[in-house]
Amino acid sequence: MTLLRSVNRLGLKAMHCLEPEAAHNLTIKMLATGVGLWPKPVQDPRLSYQLADLTFKSPLGMAAGFDKNGEVPIPLMKMGFGHVEVGTVTPLPQPGNPRPRNFRLTADKAVINRYGFNNEGHGALKARLAKLPRQRPGILGVNIGANKTSEDRAADYVQGIEAFASAADYFTANISSPNTPGLRDLQAKDALTDLLSRTMAARDAQTAKVGRQVPVLLKIAPDADEALLADIAEVALAQKVDGLIISNTTISRPPLKDSAQASEAGGLSGAPLFRLSTIALAKMRRLVGPDLPIVGVGGIHSGETAWAKICAGANLLQLYSAMVYEGPDLVADINAYLLQKVQEEGLSSLQQAVGSNAEAWASEPLS
Template structure:
């Protein structure tokens, strides 16, 4: 209810300013004891060798530097994913770069992996009191040539490995030039092969296995989805996240800011991301778990993703429009489902 009262005021501010203010306010409430931890009784979901206390997570992008983990965890998430983080700090794209489209329940962003670098993120993770499941989402620096992208992912993977419950490989953001080319069969073959070799080495080095997930775009045709699914199976990846934001403008063509460049998320993405989950699930046959993301604005949207084949879901844009109540709503709905554990 408090968020419903504050949202009109937040929406008067520039979107990125409101984002920062909201996170800082959550931190303050947590530190002063005014943000109690929310918990909902739920049968744990076991995937990737991990026990998720509930199937509702926070998607990457909201907390790029892992600076607000404790406050966000208090909202009742079953897991938190931070990043996307790159080997070196980078400013991202010029502002303004984040736009709300309230008429469509959507957001367009062209942030461009703005972050303080993987070393700083690790410092924040180490300082956090959170002991739940933490995903770290990794990418490449914008000025790293595509032919050297594997080196950036390996550099981030090595540093994130001992501090993450799982690591997500982001090859699907539309806001870093050429990044989505890494979803092409030959490039993806090379990247996944290198990461799996490194995963085995790091597992021996640290005495623990950190799973690897891959986050894909919603703008893939059936042939591309089939090829990606085959590579995920070949390289025995631990999970796939479907999906990132879309470059489509279906449903927002005539809405203010609808033609801004960047990735579109929120309600216009709901059906497409669910369709990708369904297509992936038909190829993977539960051999690799799917984490559903993209346009979850209600409990029903989350349930549709579970029914399409996802084992877990992640929220982002829905939080901007619905606030923390969405976490409780979705968790309550999924935790009452007898098949929610997938």
């Protein structure tokens, strides 16, 4: 083990002595002040991906939830993430659910959270993003959501589009958090049609103002059944969304070693989510066909799991919870592994592997 890895391992152990939310907040502060060491980022043209007018130099991104208020996107990009998704951000600031609301399941390499879209609101995030350089080392996504008390949640997504159209490289409409009551109801066919028609219209209305058509992705839950997945696919294609993110955390509880923490309410992420989210990804790939971009997220914690997501149908990848257990070395490790697989398989691009094992994954049950 290199000295750098040893130092990062010691840092992780120290962080795990803190309560999870306190450890997370300290991590953000350290990144914001330039504290941190990580391997040189792995970049190679064979790992790049083009989505609309955006070139992702690395397939691996930081998922929403880590940097809710847009405090450290540039340090994360310098770590080797090809894209960073800030948020979820809501029009009005909200404190989220009472603490404690973040729980480590160390034996399972998993996390349960019930944050509830805690964030500083549109105004604070917009002010921070306005200070970022126009030329950035990675792609910036803005994950938009609805306030808990909103009477018209679709209107909140429209406000998100209008607020960040000039700052975001792409948008994600997050309708899949389990911690805002009723939010997942927006995945139902009629509600989703209303939401996306209004959101995409708002995006189109901003196109002339910002000089480009900002891609809009839709983030869904892994807990949908086959019929709901089919409805989501139908609406997403009809409304011409620019891509899907599969998936958010799960409210299900697969067998877990940490039975005490497993009883906590909230969304489960980390290694135990891998199988369910990958099956949902593959089933959606089969439903939408080969062309619609899909970001695979859920349970990625190694090069092997990242490669499996690609072969199940993902064009791009995101992670978050694995960083709690593996630290910053994981980013370079995954990109190096993917590049190695491209070389071993004799591919000219990672994208040639997308969906190569989708049918096998899609044949598995969602339960």
